[in-house]
Amino acid sequence: MNHLLYGLATNAALPPELLDRLVAVADDDIAAGLAGRTDLGRARANALASRVEESAVRLAYAGRLTAADVDPRVRPDAALALLDEGAGAPEWAFLLVTDPLVERREKLAACPGLPPEVVETLAADGDVRVVAELASRAAPSVAAALAAHPHAEVRRAVAANERTPPAVLAALLTGEGLPPARWCPVCEREETPFVHEPQCPRPDCDLLPGASCDGSHESTVHEIRRTALENPATPADAVVRFADHPSVLLRRSLAARPGLPAEVYGRLAADPVPGIRADLAGNPAIDTVLMRALADDRDHGVRRGLAHNPRVPLDLLVRLAATTKLGAALPPRVATAGPAEAAELARSKDPAVRVLVARRRDLPAGVRDALAADPDAKVLASVASHPGLSEARLRSLVDRHGVRVAAEVAANPDAPPALLEDLSRHEPPARKALRAIARHRNATGTALLGCLTDPRARPLAAGHPALPPHVVADLLTDADRQVGEAAAANPSLPTAVMADLLRRPGPS
Known part of the structure; x- marks a missing residue:
């Protein structure tokens, strides 16, 4: 890489005649710098794409190439970039849906506004990666149909899609009403039963550590459940049964969810895993009674999570600041404190509290100036x-x-x-x-x-x-x-x- 010419390619003061000369000598690295220039213009963009074919995708995403500049047969990747931006010609999708490269069909499946016939073809694609990509963002009716796909990885993608109907998400949690999956990423390539060792020696293996299948696709089913539990569209009455599940990951997926019964939050507050209690402490949906109970938790991470809860009572936050290292981030409750509350925090006897409000950048002049005269160096550094x-x-x-x-x-x-x-x-x-x-x-x-x-x-x-x-x-x-x-x-x-x-x- 010629680092000097790359720098020159991003120089805002580059004269037009030198810009033309740089386009004429560009390589892939220089083209990457040129693609972001607002003064590149259509003619130069086309010249750059002709010289450095790989730059066409960047130029399309940057808006330097338009549908009029791209032939999808010649530059399919640039055409996909424009479709991804909603700036391509709809008829291109009919050509690209049969592209022999699975990566292009997978990219097409991620594009918005595809014609129904193209969506139908993608849903029947022979490569699970294409179908899973489609499932992760498909319309409700398509997602509902793909929930019964024979490959468990497609079902996991449906579970992540917030447009999936709630009843379908509930079914994915339990498996009720759905035919059993026939394949998963493990059994489609390994003899079962199989457990993937964490330190796999095979350089071309992309299975996750611990991935396993004994015929029930257990690791992928676990991921389907975790994904559905984290999907805000999954109904609350379907997720509450997992509050006592043996899996730490599944219980943790519940801790940050809004809209659960107070009784479920109470059970999670007694969970033996500190990370679950910490996630719960930061959940704005928990009530004040539970917040005050969590403030006495022995785990530092739990108290810090509570301090960064947007709805934590101000008096409780003040108490936490005295006993807990809260990190450099401004707690949301301090960020939203009104003028009177900010002034009260600035008058606190505890410098740890004054440091918090000193991190604000919209303080009234009187509060700001009072903090600038504070005797504590940490407060002064913050303000x-x-x-x-x-x-x-x-x-x-x-x-x-x-x-x-x-x-x-x-x-x-x-x-x-x-x-x-x-x-x-x-x-x-x-x-x-x-x-x-x-x-x-x-x-x-x-x-x-x-x-x-x-x-x-x-x-x-x-x-x-x-x-x-x-x-x-x-x-x-x-x-x-x-x-x-x-x-x-x-x-x-x-x-x-x-x-x-x-x-x-x-x-x-």
């Missing part, structure tokens, strides 16, 4: 990138806590150029801050030069349009290919240098 903080406040944060908050201050969208320059020269160096500066829209050339000293910030700075053009040009020969590629994509790269890259393609 430092909040929009609206003045330069004086941002500088005060750095003066008080240095590298502990420098990266977050540098990530503030309102950080002014002068502050970013000062942060780029901070002693001791704030490495994470340099990476934030290299991404910042307000970064100056001076600040970006400082970023070039950090290996992880260097590729980011190389692509920043504020970097001086002569520096961008020098970075084309950088030992790090990522840096050179970013420099080639930088719109500040001088046009003469772009032209020179096309005259001497450079390293590949």
